[in-house]
Amino acid sequence: MAHRASRGHAVPLTMHLVGPTTWTEVPAxxxxxxxxPFAVSIGFGDTAGSADDGITWLLARELLTAGxxxxxxxxDVRLWPARTSGDVLYLHLRAPSGEALFELSRATVAAFLLQTEALVPPGQETAALDVDEQLAALLSNGGADPGAR
Incomplete structure (x- = not known):
């Protein structure tokens, strides 16, 4: 089941953590x-997608599309389609604390990416950024005049 945020898109999915002799289902x-507009996040945990209670990885939308x-x-992040099955995508994540290999549905990821492209077409990411707002936030000093001493 997919749900839309006012200016985004999110899809719950089940990934499979590949172990030496078995795999474990991981909700994400x-x-x-x-x-x-350049990033996709993958949230893991009880409240996947929530930075407060789980683990979130950011990766480039372009990387996910290429994979x-x-x-x-x-x-740290590598993706590739399975050679033997049309619906398997592998995701390898590496961090200082360890690494993990996941299998996930290629079709689910492809459908998700189509929804993101409806929001911001590829090549239009820069136009979607509100650079003026971000610059104002960077330059602001909590409402204080930066020149006042």
Whole structure:
């Protein structure tokens, strides 16, 4: 079941953590927000997608798109489609504390990405950014005049 935020899209999914002899189901949420048009987040935990109670990984939407068709990514995040099954996508995450290999539905990720492209078409991410608002927030000093001493 998918749900839409006012300026984003999120989809719960089940990923499979691949172990040496078995796999474990892991609930997760793929999320996309127009305010951060280049990124997709994958939230893990009881309230997946919530930065407060779970673990969230950010990755480039472009990387996720590329990984649907061919091996993509370097270092901490890598993706690739399975050669033997059309609906399997592998996601390898590496952190200082360890690494994990997940299997997830390629079709679910592809459908999710189509929804994000309806919100912000590929190549239009920069236009979706509110640069003036972000610049104002950076330059503001809590309402204080930065020149006053």
């Amino acid at each position: 949420v793929l999320s996309y927000e127009v305010r951060d 649907l068709e061919r091996p993509a990514g370097d270092g």
